[in-house]
Amino acid sequence: MPHKKQMFTSLRAVYTQAYKNALKAAPGYRGVWNNLGNNAYRQQNFSQAVNYYGQEITQNQASIPLRALGRAFVELGKTDSARTYFQKAIDLDRNYAAAHFNLAQLEEDEGKLNQALQHAGRAYGIEPDNLEYRYVYSTLLVQMDRGSEAIYNLREIVEKWPWHHGAYYNLGRALVKAGQKTDGEHRQKLTTWKTLSAPCRMTLTLTPRWPSP
Numbered sequence: 001m002p003h004k005k006q007m008f009t010s011l012r013a014v015y016t017q018a019y020k021n022a023l024k025a026a027p028g029y030r031g032v033w034n035n036l037g038n039n040a041y042r043q044q045n046f047s048q049a050v051n052y053y054g055q056e057i058t059q060n061q062a063s064i065p066l067r068a069l070g071r072a073f074v075e076l077g078k079t080d081s082a083r084t085y086f087q088k089a090i091d092l093d094r095n096y097a098a099a100h101f102n103l104a105q106l107e108e109d110e111g112k113l114n115q116a117l118q119h120a121g122r123a124y125g126i127e128p129d130n131l132e133y134r135y136v137y138s139t140l141l142v143q144m145d146r147g148s149e150a151i152y153n154l155r156e157i158v159e160k161w162p163w164h165h166g167a168y169y170n171l172g173r174a175l176v177k178a179g180q181k182t183d184g185e186h187r188q189k190l191t192t193w194k195t196l197s198a199p200c201r202m203t204l205t206l207t208p209r210w211p212s213p
Contacts, residue, residue: 031056034065037072038213046075063093068213071102082106097126101133108136113144131157139170147174158187 033056040049053069070085083106089099101123107116120137127133135157138150147170154171161167172187 030060030062033059034068037065037068041068041072041075041213044075046072050076061092063089063096063099066092067096067099067102070099071213074102074106079106079110095126097123097130097133100126101136104136104140108140113140116140117144131160135161135164135167139166142170142174142177145177148178150174151178 033052037049037052037056040046040052049072050069053065053072056065057069066085066089070082070089073079073082073085083103086099086103086106089096090103093099100119104116104118104120104123107113107119117137117140120133120140124130124133124137134153138153138157141147141150142154151171151174154167154174157167158164158171168187175181175187
């Protein structure tokens with residue numbers, strides 16, 4: 001594993017130099033600063049990523065670098081700035097599902113569940129086949145005591161993500177609140193069993209909160 005990490009680090013250094021060479025040849029080339037920002041983000045150099053994304057936005061007011069800048073600000077704990085840039089990305093492209101989703105995550109983290117549900121629902125509506133969007137939308141409904149509206153979605157999610165303990169747990173909560181106590185408690189017990197019996201498979205299916213670009 002350390003050897004593989006070193007290999008990826010070396011590759012990123014090569015890519016970074018290639019992007020910088022491209023900028024020397026064509027300073028206004030679109031997307032190069034954004035790619036540099038992505039490399040910095042993956043290396044968890046978030047301040048540098050903010051600088052690179054800002055350079056891209058100076059030349060290219062597009063939704064992708066605006067959203068990327070918002071994600072870097074989240075990692076730096078600058079949530080007001082993050083919200084501003086997610087919203088700017090959405091203003092440019094109302095159907096940018098990933099920006100709606102990131103804004104939903106941010107609002108949920110800050111306890112603003114109504115706003116989170118609005119943006120999660122928008123992301124899910126734009127990309128209904130995206131299980132991650134569907135899952136977050138459904139779990140927000142459960143948190144807001146509207147679990148009965150989430151049962152159908154959560155049942156489908158556990159069929160497609162059979163080792164996702166969060167989906168089982170939230171389905172159990174939703175069923176209990178809907179009066180289906182036996183089935184709900186059974187689902188919640190399965191959460192513990194799956195956590196203990198298949199940690200490796202669960203690691204593969206659970207999505208990081210703020211994954212790399």
